[in-house]
Amino acid sequence: MSIYQPTFHNPSWPFTLRPATSADAQLIAAMHAQSWASAYRGILPDDFLDREMSAERETHWHTRFDELAAGAGEVFIAIQDDRPIGFVCLVAPDENGSVLVDNLHALPGAKGSGLGTAMLSIAAQWARDRGAASMHLFVLEPNVAAIGFYESRGWRLAGREDDTMGGIHIIALRYVMPIS
Template structure:
């Protein structure tokens, strides 16, 4: 298993930062998700998912998840450029393994890509997870998504051999699980 060093506490400049999401961020999170899915995943997601996108429904779901998280260790974080939400990540505990957490979506709107927002979000997720006592992070990536796989690999993650198939009503989607170990900081440091 790949082991990552402890992540430093995040500091952000006035121009870029990561912070916990607020209910008022829900519409921006839904916008980032919809735009990213339409741009980066149009070829793999079922057309009905994208064509029938319910921005109000997705916004309401994110607002509820932020305002009343399903578990105390569930987190939604947003990446900001100036005051604009340009990306987000969600992380939740793994149900049958209290030492692990699963990274849900980590998305940066394509027009804001290649500016370090994804790396800052991933570092913030690891920082929060580590503070919660998590020692392993997991994420499911589409098997055909080389861009995300390259990103996670460059951050020290590796595929762990697990795969699953999602039935979508169209072509099934195959996902591969990636993981990274988090080193715990010594209390004396």
């Protein structure tokens, strides 16, 4: 259950943010797949992006919403003109007092609108409300646009991790942001 109002809006934003529910799992999966297909083209295999990813993301989000319902975190959906344009998924503070920004996605048409920055602001407030001292996230090493976005907002590189995505080896960069 969200501690936020059902929807909230800042007069400077051209969108509103609302907490997602399990009924939004398919919508979140579709936005996630659309965002990855755009952002990860040339990074992940085309076959994965074009044929496997949608089903994989749908399975992932149905499972993830079960975890979130059990208190693991929360998802917020951004809405503009009655259309979903992005989302952010936050995971409750870990043993180090850091909230994982598990996903932050603005659909291709919403990039540059201030949506990502607004969602990070909500994420920081959500984390502070839970007593967190910092937030962290992971960015694929070749995703220079995302790296530039986070670094320009004060996030700092804290490590590198080997991972697998789309059937290939990748490097995920860990970024951190103090919020206290």
